[in-house]
Amino acid sequence: MTLDFLAGLRIAGRQEVDHVTMVALVRDQPLAVGAMVAGRQKEGPFFRPHGVIYRNDGPQTNPLETRLFMDPNRLGDEIVGMVPDHYAARARIHQLFMELYPFSPKPVPFKAPAGGGAQNPFKRGSTWYRDTSAQFEIADGQVGALYLVNERLVGVIVVPDPETYRQLHPLCLGEVLSHTWSEFAYHPTATPDRVAVKAHQAADLADLKQQLLQEESETNEVVALYTEPTLGTLLTAKGGVVDDCSGVAAERRLKACSFITAPQAMRRRFQGEMIRTHDGSLCYFRSMAIDAKLQKMAVLYETIDAACWQLPVLLKNTGWTNYTFYRRCREAGCIYLDKDKWLRA
Amino acid sequence: MNAEHIACEDLALFFNACLAATRPAQGINLRRQANRGVYFLHRYVCCNYRDLYLRVLAMPINDFNRLLIVRNLLTHARGVTAEQRRLENRLITQVLPRLPANRVYRCFVDICCSGVNNRRTRAVMQAYINSRPDLAFHAVKYRGKLKRIIRHIHMKVPAEIFDYLQRGATARTTWQTPLFDRVRLVHYQKSALYELPFAVAETLAAKFGVPRARLLEHMKDRLTAKERFRLNDTMTREKVRHADAMAAAPLITLANAALALPPTERARFQELLEAAAAQTAAGLQRRYGRVALVVDNSDSSFRRNDPAGRTLPLGLALAYVLPHCTTSLSVFWTCPPSTPLMVVPRGVTNLALPLIDALQTQPDTVLIVSDGYENTMRGGADLAVQVARRQFGLEHRVRVVHINPTFNDQDFQPLNLGPHITTVGVREPAFLDFAMEVAAFQEGLISLKGMQRYLEQWVAAA
Numbered sequence: 007m008t009l010d011f012l013a014g015l016r017i018a019g020r021q022e023v024d025h026v027t028m029v030a031l032v033r034d035q036p037l038a039v040g041a042m043v044a045g046r047q048k049e050g051p052f053f054r055p056h057g058v059i060y061r062n063d064g065p066q067t068n069p070l071e072t073r074l075f076m077d078p079n080r081l082g083d084e085i086v087g088m089v090p091d092h093y094a095a096r097a098r099i100h101q102l103f104m105e106l107y108p109f110s111p112k113p114v115p116f117k118a119p120a121g122g123g124a125q126n127p128f129k130r131g132s133t134w135y136r137d138t139s140a141q142f143e144i145a146d147g148q149v150g151a152l153y154l155v156n157e158r159l160v161g162v163i164v165v166p167d168p169e170t171y172r173q174l175h176p177l178c179l180g181e182v183l184s185h186t187w188s189e190f191a192y193h194p195t196a197t198p199d200r201v202a203v204k205a206h207q208a209a210d211l212a213d214l215k216q217q218l219l220q221e222e223s224e225t226n227e228v229v230a231l232y233t234e235p236t237l238g239t240l241l242t243a244k245g246g247v248v249d250d251c252s253g254v255a256a257e258r259r260l261k262a263c264s265f266i267t268a269p270q271a272m273r274r275r276f277q278g279e280m281i282r283t284h285d286g287s288l289c290y291f292r293s294m295a296i297d298a299k300l301q302k303m304a305v306l307y308e309t310i311d312a313a314c315w316q317l318p319v320l321l322k323n324t325g326w327t328n329y330t331f332y333r334r335c336r337e338a339g340c341i342y343l344d345k346d347k348w349l350r351a
Numbered sequence: 352m353n354a355e356h357i358a359c360e361d362l363a364l365f366f367n368a369c370l371a372a373t374r375p376a377q378g379i380n381l382r383r384q385a386n387r388g389v390y391f392l393h394r395y396v397c398c399n400y401r402d403l404y405l406r407v408l409a410m411p412i413n414d415f416n417r418l419l420i421v422r423n424l425l426t427h428a429r430g431v432t433a434e435q436r437r438l439e440n441r442l443i444t445q446v447l448p449r450l451p452a453n454r455v456y457r458c459f460v461d462i463c464c465s466g467v468n469n470r471r472t473r474a475v476m477q478a479y480i481n482s483r484p485d486l487a488f489h490a491v492k493y494r495g496k497l498k499r500i501i502r503h504i505h506m507k508v509p510a511e512i513f514d515y516l517q518r519g520a521t522a523r524t525t526w527q528t529p530l531f532d533r534v535r536l537v538h539y540q541k542s543a544l545y546e547l548p549f550a551v552a553e554t555l556a557a558k559f560g561v562p563r564a565r566l567l568e569h570m571k572d573r574l575t576a577k578e579r580f581r582l583n584d585t586m587t588r589e590k591v592r593h594a595d596a597m598a599a600a601p602l603i604t605l606a607n608a609a610l611a612l613p614p615t616e617r618a619r620f621q622e623l624l625e626a627a628a629a630q631t632a633a634g635l636q637r638r639y640g641r642v643a644l645v646v647d648n649s650d651s652s653f654r655r656n657d658p659a660g661r662t663l664p665l666g667l668a669l670a671y672v673l674p675h676c677t678t679s680l681s682v683f684w685t686c687p688p689s690t691p692l693m694v695v696p697r698g699v700t701n702l703a704l705p706l707i708d709a710l711q712t713q714p715d716t717v718l719i720v721s722d723g724y725e726n727t728m729r730g731g732a733d734l735a736v737q738v739a740r741r742q743f744g745l746e747h748r749v750r751v752v753h754i755n756p757t758f759n760d761q762d763f764q765p766l767n768l769g770p771h772i773t774t775v776g777v778r779e780p781a782f783l784d785f786a787m788e789v790a791a792f793q794e795g796l797i798s799l800k801g802m803q804r805y806l807e808q809w810v811a812a813a
Contacts, residue, residue, distance in 0.1 A: 019701075019727045030699070141651070141726075143698070143700060143726050144650045200729045205738055208734075211707050215704065215707045218728055218731055218734075
C-alpha cells in the first residue's frame, strides 16, 4: 500500500511556539464531489479520533472495538470504513489508546527548559496548555497539519474540510503538546526562528517585501521540513504491519485502513488510519508517532502479528518458551495479552 | 544608567500595566497575589514612587487598576506626610463613587481580608457606604460583602439593615423597609420576586422554576445598564418587547457584540458604531496627522469567552474612532475584509506585509493593533520599521506604536514586536490619549518631569 497522501495538499505556512511546530496543510483544489462533500449541514467533526471515543473505565478487553465513521446526520446510509474487528486491530487500537493515556504510577519527570520561562504543565493550575495552544492559529482553508516537536515529526492529520479541522484543532494540539514535555529532557534548547533577512540586505521596503515573500516560499517547501529523510519517504515507506480493509469498504464508497508504518531510516514508528474516496482522493488521514516508551510494545505486536496471532506459531518462530512470552509481555506493559489469552492456542 | 532612567523604565511598565492589565480570570487568593506580576508591580511602584502612584488615580485607566491603587494606598500608609495624605483622600473619595459598586465592595473585602483596619480605611469605607442613596438595595444585592465590611470596621448602620445583613430576611416578621419585606415574602409568593434586584431574582427564579421569558418581561425596566447590554439578545430571543439597549452601549461593547455575529447580520451595527465612535472621539483631545492603522485580524484576534482575545474588537473600534481624530486614515488588515464591519478573524498573524504596505504610504504615525505573536515572518514587523527609517531618513521620521490589549503577567508588560517599535497596552479606545502619552514617554520624547506635569494637569482637572 502506498500512502502518497500529500498529493493534492500544499503547505500554507508554519508556526513555532516553544518547541512545537505546526505546519498548516491546505488543499490545492477543493475535494472532488463525492460522499464527503454532500451539501447537508455539518454538525461537528464526523471523523472522531480514537482517543476521544474510548474511555478507560471499562474492562481492558471490552472497549477496543473501533470504527472510523462519518456523521450519521450527514450520510446516514454510508457508514463505512470499519476497521476489521480482529485481534490485531484490537491490539493496535489499544496501543494507540495507551499512547494517548499511558499509565504510570510515577509522576512524569519534568525538566525545565534551559532558558527557563516555561511553566510546568503538570503543576496544579498551570495554564501552559491553554496559553500555548492559543498561540497557534488556523490558516485560511486549513484542512490538516503536520506537528513537529523539536523538529521531529510527531503527528499528521488531514480532514475533509476546514470546518472539521477547526473543531479538531484544539484536540490535536492538546495531544501534541502533551507529547512535547516528554521530549524536553532530551532537547532543552529550541528558539523560534525569526526571519533570516537582515535590515542592511534590503534596499527599500519594496525590496524587503519581495525578500520576505521569497523566504517564506522557500521555508514552506515540503522537502525543507525533513531533509533526512524527506517527509515523503517518511510516510510512504511501507510499514511493518499494514492492515488494509479496502476490500470491505470497496463496495461502499470509501476505503479505510489502519496502519503502523516503521520507516527504515527512522527509529520511530507511526500509527495511523486513513480513508480515501473511491476516486482515490484523500478524505481523512491521521498518523501519530508512537511514544518512545511504547516502542517496545510495538515491536512485540509486530512479532505477534507476524505469527498471525497464534501462540504456537509465535513460539516456533521466535524460539520463546511460554515463560519468555509472559516476560516479554510484562516488559512491554501488555501483560493482558498473556493473561486474557488473546492469542489463539 | 542613572536613577531617572530607572524611574522612567519602572513607570513606563506601570503605566502600561494600568492600561492593559485586568483581574486574573481565575480567582486568586490574597497570599498568592504577591507572586502575580501586576500585583507585585503595583506594590513596587507604591513603595518607590508613591507621589506619582497616587496621581495615576486621576488618569483614564482600568477599574481594576484604579481599585488596586486605592487598596495599596489605604493598606500601606505608614510615613505619609499630611499634605500627601490630603491629596490621597481627595482622589480616593472622588474616584470611588464613579466605579461600579460590586468592584468597590470587592476591593473593600480584600482590604478586610488583609487585616487592615486603620482609621483612614474605616473612614473611607464608612463615607462610601453612607453615601449610597439605596443602601437597602445594596444590602440585598451585595449582602455577603457588605456584611463582611460592616463587621470588620464596626460600622453603625440602621437597625433594620444590620438585622437583615446579620440574620437574613426571616429575622423579623415585618420590615419597615419594603425591599426587605419582599425578600422575606419571596419564599411564599412568587410575585415578590420581581421587585428584587435582578441578580438576586435570577437565582431565585431558577430555584422556583419561573420561566426566563416571564422573569425578563417583568424585570426589563429594573435592569442596570450593564444588565441591559448583557440581556439584550436574550430578550430578543425570548420575544420580550424592549428597547434596543445597544444604542447606549460603549464603543468596545458594540464592537464585541458586532464581531460575535456572522458578518451578514451586522448591518444594524454600522450606525451604532459610528455614533459611539463619534462620542468616544469627542472625549479625546489629541489630534493626529496622517495615520496608518494596521489591524491583526488573525484567527486568535477574537475568541469568545476569552479575555485575551480582544485585539480585533479594539482594532475595529479604532478604525471607527480614528477618522475623527486624524487628517487622513488608511487601514490595513492582515486578512483584508470588504468593509471594516465585515471583518472576521481568519488566518495566521503576518504583520510584516501589511506593515510594509502601511509604511509605503509614508504616514506620520503607524498604529499596529496586535497581540504581539507573529506566527509567520517572525520579527518581520521590526525589520520593516528599521528599513523604513533608513529609507526615509531624518527628514521623515515615522512614529510606529504597537497597541497591545493583552497584558503578559510574566514580563510585567504587553508582548512587544521588537526593539524598534514602541509597545503600549490599551484595552479601551477612550484611553488612547494617555496611551500615546505613555508611548512618547517610553520613546524618551517626554521626560520624567514632563510626565509629572502631565499627571498634575489631570489631578488638577479631576
